Amino acid sequence: MSERDRDVGGKPLNARPRDGLGRPLPRDSADGVPRIPDDVRLPPDEAITEAQRLLDHGMPFHAHEILEGTWKNAPAEERDLWQGMAQLAVGLTHLLRGNTTGAVSLLTQGHDRIRHYEIESPHDLDIAGLLTWSEHLIAEIDRPGDFPAPPIPRLRIP
Numbered sequence: 001m002s003e004r005d006r007d008v009g010g011k012p013l014n015a016r017p018r019d020g021l022g023r024p025l026p027r028d029s030a031d032g033v034p035r036i037p038d039d040v041r042l043p044p045d046e047a048i049t050e051a052q053r054l055l056d057h058g059m060p061f062h063a064h065e066i067l068e069g070t071w072k073n074a075p076a077e078e079r080d081l082w083q084g085m086a087q088l089a090v091g092l093t094h095l096l097r098g099n100t101t102g103a104v105s106l107l108t109q110g111h112d113r114i115r116h117y118e119i120e121s122p123h124d125l126d127i128a129g130l131l132t133w134s135e136h137l138i139a140e141i142d143r144p145g146d147f148p149a150p151p152i153p154r155l156r157i158p
Contacts (some may be wrong), residue, residue: 022061025091036065043073044123051089064089071075078122084113085125087135088153095150100141107134126157133134 016024017032021152025032042050047070054063064086069083089108095103111134133153140147 012081018061020057020059020061021093022064033059033062034068036062040066040069041058042066042070044070044074044078048123048125048155051085055089055092055152055155058096059125060089060092064093080113081117081122081125083153084111085130085155087113088130090152091134092137092153095137095147104138104141107138110134111138121157126154129154129157132149 008125014026018035019025019031020033020112043063047066054066067082067089069078069084071086072147074082087106089110091103091106091110094106095099111131113129115131116126117133130153133151137150138151
């Protein structure tokens with residue numbers, strides 16, 4: 001068995017290539033997509049733009065990584081907002097991976113975190129639209145039958 005890649009402090013590194021939904025691929029795979037570095041911390045407007053680009057390209061796991069980095073640097077009054085946005089993106093990731101239980105859990109958690117920002121939507125985020133989007137997905141997941149392709153969320157107010 002090969003040793004895991006670790007940093008100088010012994011923390012495991014995520015060096016394996018990943019697919020567009022963040023799933024690990026074999027170490028020698030050339031089919032991986034570029035990773036989001038663990039230390040990326042974008043300001044809100046840049047994070048929203050980059051997360052939307054990634055969502056538009058079918059990479060919600062990577063959008064989650066961008067939003068998580070912003071959450072880690074957010075002021076206290078916006079932490080729930082950024083954590084909720086990251087949870088919505090990773091909830092979509094779970095849905096696309098076929099994990100409906102994880103999807104419902106994370107979409108619900110994300111929904112409940114961002115709903116407190118609906119009245120005064122910071123950074124031109126479409127909180128009302130994201131709430132409707134997540135409610136729609138949760139309802140569709142619970143409906144019997146085949147699940148249709150989920151719509152891509154729009155982060156900003158049109």
